[in-house]
Amino acid sequence: MNKLIFNEMLKIIRKRKLIVVVAIMVVLISLFTYAQFREVQRQIEKLGDVDWRTTLQQQIVDTQNRLTSSGISDEWKAQLQIRVQQQQYYLDNNINPAEPGAPTFVRSFAQESITLFVPLLIMIIAADIVSSERSAGTVKLLLTRPVKRWKILLSKYIALLLSISIIVVLMGVLAYLISGVVFGFGGWNAPVLTGFTSIGGELNTSNVQLIDQWQYILMEFGLVWFVAIVVGTLSFMLSVLLKSTSASMGVMLAALIAGLILSNLVSSWQSAKYLFMINLDLTGYIAGSSPPVPGMTLLFSIGVLSIWAVGALLISFSVFVRQDVY
Amino acid sequence: MTEITLSIKGLRKKIGKREIIKGLDFELKSGEVFGFLGPNGAGKTTTIRMLVGLIRPTAGSIQVCGYDVKKNFVKAMSHLGCIVENPELYPYLTGLENLQHFSRMIPNFDSNHLEYVIKLVRLQDRINDPVKTYSLGMRQRLGIAQALLGKPKVLILDEPTNGLDPMGIREMREFIRFLAEKEGLTVLVSSHLLSEIQLMCDRVAVISKGKVIKVDTVKNLLHFQEQLVWKVSPVEEGKKLLQTVTTVKLDKENRLVTPLSDKSSSWNHMLVEHGIEVHEIQRKVPALEDLFLELTGGESVE
Ligand SMILES: Nc1ncnc2c1ncn2[C@@H]1O[C@H](COP(=O)(O)OP(=O)(O)OP(=O)(O)O)[C@@H](O)[C@H]1O
Ligand SMILES: [Mg+2]
Numbered sequence: 001m002n003k004l005i006f007n008e009m010l011k012i013i014r015k016r017k018l019i020v021v022v023a024i025m026v027v028l029i030s031l032f033t034y035a036q037f038r039e040v041q042r043q044i045e046k047l048g049d050v051d052w053r054t055t056l057q058q059q060i061v062d063t064q065n066r067l068t069s070s071g072i073s074d075e076w077k078a079q080l081q082i083r084v085q086q087q088q089y090y091l092d093n094n095i096n097p098a099e100p101g102a103p104t105f106v107r108s109f110a111q112e113s114i115t116l117f118v119p120l121l122i123m124i125i126a127a128d129i130v131s132s133e134r135s136a137g138t139v140k141l142l143l144t145r146p147v148k149r150w151k152i153l154l155s156k157y158i159a160l161l162l163s164i165s166i167i168v169v170l171m172g173v174l175a176y177l178i179s180g181v182v183f184g185f186g187g188w189n190a191p192v193l194t195g196f197t198s199i200g201g202e203l204n205t206s207n208v209q210l211i212d213q214w215q216y217i218l219m220e221f222g223l224v225w226f227v228a229i230v231v232g233t234l235s236f237m238l239s240v241l242l243k244s245t246s247a248s249m250g251v252m253l254a255a256l257i258a259g260l261i262l263s264n265l266v267s268s269w270q271s272a273k274y275l276f277m278i279n280l281d282l283t284g285y286i287a288g289s290s291p292p293v294p295g296m297t298l299l300f301s302i303g304v305l306s307i308w309a310v311g312a313l314l315i316s317f318s319v320f321v322r323q324d325v326y
Numbered sequence: 327m328t329e330i331t332l333s334i335k336g337l338r339k340k341i342g343k344r345e346i347i348k349g350l351d352f353e354l355k356s357g358e359v360f361g362f363l364g365p366n367g368a369g370k371t372t373t374i375r376m377l378v379g380l381i382r383p384t385a386g387s388i389q390v391c392g393y394d395v396k397k398n399f400v401k402a403m404s405h406l407g408c409i410v411e412n413p414e415l416y417p418y419l420t421g422l423e424n425l426q427h428f429s430r431m432i433p434n435f436d437s438n439h440l441e442y443v444i445k446l447v448r449l450q451d452r453i454n455d456p457v458k459t460y461s462l463g464m465r466q467r468l469g470i471a472q473a474l475l476g477k478p479k480v481l482i483l484d485e486p487t488n489g490l491d492p493m494g495i496r497e498m499r500e501f502i503r504f505l506a507e508k509e510g511l512t513v514l515v516s517s518h519l520l521s522e523i524q525l526m527c528d529r530v531a532v533i534s535k536g537k538v539i540k541v542d543t544v545k546n547l548l549h550f551q552e553q554l555v556w557k558v559s560p561v562e563e564g565k566k567l568l569q570t571v572t573t574v575k576l577d578k579e580n581r582l583v584t585p586l587s588d589k590s591s592s593w594n595h596m597l598v599e600h601g602i603e604v605h606e607i608q609r610k611v612p613a614l615e616d617l618f619l620e621l622t623g624g625e626s627v628e
Contacts (some may be wrong), residue, residue, distance in 0.1 A: 010427065014418050062561040137414035141472065144378045145431040146404035324381035 011249040021121050033179045048077030054094045103213050109175045110220045111283040119231040126235035127248040134243050154319045164232050168225045180308035196288025223282040230305040237312035263292040277307040316323035331356050331480050331512040337386035348374045348536040361527035362516035369536040371517040378599025407478035417458035432476045447471045463494045474590045482514045499526045539621045552586040557606035564602045
């Protein structure tokens with residue numbers, strides 16, 4: 001089995017899939033770092049002050065102004081209200097929610113990338129892992145060895161899990177190193193609040209805890225890793241079912257984007273919460289933003305995603321083992 | 327010592343509603359090259375896919391060295407090597423990496439065998455180049471090397487000379503004969519060219535529309551097949567005259583066709599004596615269509 005996994009990793013690396021993924025990460029992280037840097041500059045210019053309290057106060061005022069304007073949807077309004085209350089809570093407790101430094105950048109980057117960026121990177125590898133063998137015809141050689149078919153598929157799946165883990169870790173490391181050059185590398189022990197919940201548009205702070213930033217980041221990356229595995233498993237299934245890599249990429253991409261759009265629309269459509277793409281924003285729960293459908297919790301989302309992943313695995317294996325290969 | 331290495335019984339395959347393979351039975355022995363001859367669409371590739379476990383037969387059984395492909399897949403596959411249609415290898419890996427890749431899938435693989443196989447197909451010089459830089463002939467050879475990695479008893483090659491130049495075809499032919507005679511392998515070769523099968527096979531199964539029409543040695547099959555073509559004038563008179571000594575048919579170009587015989591010179595003599603002009607006598611290279619016409623009794627080839 002180890003030899004089979006070695007084979008699959010060799011193919012992923014020699015096809016330069018991992019390098020492409022790393023290159024995309026470097027470019028985008030640099031881009032975001034620069035954008036963040038410009039934002040900080042703008043604040044300093046505007047307020048002539050670098051004290052975070054002034055900045056935060058200004059942000060709260062800005063958001064409240066937006067809330068009074070008409071023409072924003074109810075869902076968005078609720079989100080903003082929650083955010084204002086959170087910011088006020090930080091201010092009242094004299095804790096800086098955005099301590100400057102690379103760890104803070106890593107934290108917000110992980111939070112923003114979980115619903116689209118990470119799934120996209122994972123798809124580059126997962127969508128291609130079985131279908132490329134079929135479209136290139138090499139699957140005929142692979143399946144005529146003295147090895148059972150399920151073992152071949154399992155080795156591919158394990159290689160995928162390995163690649164996903166490598167990508168998630170690299171993302172953290174790259175985000176830290178690149179942003180650290182601009183913002184400095186310190187700030188691991190900055191205090192962060194977690195445990196906000198929202199009930200009916202009101203912020204509930206009864207469970208709020210103060211933890212170190214590194215703990216928070218660790219939790220976040222655990223969740224990113226979990227989402228990456230679920231998305232990877234679903235793409236893997238599509239890769240088994242569809243002969244062409246671009247078709248499986250297309251289907252997955254459509255689902256992810258539909259998820260982003262739906263998340264802002266479905267607060268009144270209860271059963272939408274069973275769709276996997278509505279449940280991807282796991283980091284939102286620990287940051288305390290309001291869920292797409294009221295009543296969804298972190299555990300609920302993890303449960304839904306797990307069921308989707310297990311279903312996808314069952315389908316992948318039962319189809320692959322029986323399928324006629326032409 | 328000849329043992330049966332591949333045995334096929336009542337093999338059938340339905341795809342959708344269409345039955346593509348309608349019951350095949352044959353047995354191959356060690357050390358023989360067995361031709362699998364049929365026109366395009368006869369079902370050669372489909373049969374081979376079933377033999378190597380890529381698709382499931384609707385009915386029937388396949389045994390490789392006594393192991394059932396369905397029930398004992400791993401054992402059966404460890405005695406079998408194959409190329410199905412084109413030899414598709416990983417273009418972004420080198421030849422050596424491709425072979426190493428597949429050798430890792432063989433239990434207890436002996437790495438000395440890798441070098442032996444590379445030498446056997448004479449790829450030593452280019453083995454460290456990426457496969458995407460290989461010519462078709464080199465890919466075919468690498469494909470064969472890959473098929474031989476597991477020291478198989480049965481080698482299955484689907485149209486191995488497809489796309490090769492005459493020199494390459496000859497080399498491939500000699501190589502296949504070598505594997506059967508010196509290494510004692512059973513080699514199943516599919517082709518739609520009679521001339522090719524004739525030159526390298528011991529026995530042949532002729533298939534058409536998913537059925538075996540005939541299984542016989544190449545010698546027997548070709549015996550009643552070789553013919554003489556006569557271009558004479560006047561045609562009618564010549565035909566009448568030849569009919570007194572042998573069977574004569576008239577072909578499309580108004581020529582006379584008779585079986586090959588050692589008496590042909592006396593027939594010629596007879597024609598000339600009766601004042602019939604003989605412009606041309608030709609020994610006819612047997613063509614697949616003619617063989618089919620004979621075997622199927624005039625039923626046309628699809
Ligand atoms: N996946 C498929 N679905 C439906 N029909 C198929 C499929 N594959 C092959 N066939 C049909 O099966 C028949 C036999 O095809 P096969 O490829 O086995 O022929 P072949 O003898 O290998 O021909 P060739 O000399 O052209 O390679 C053909 O009529 C073909 O149309
Ligand atoms: Mg074919």
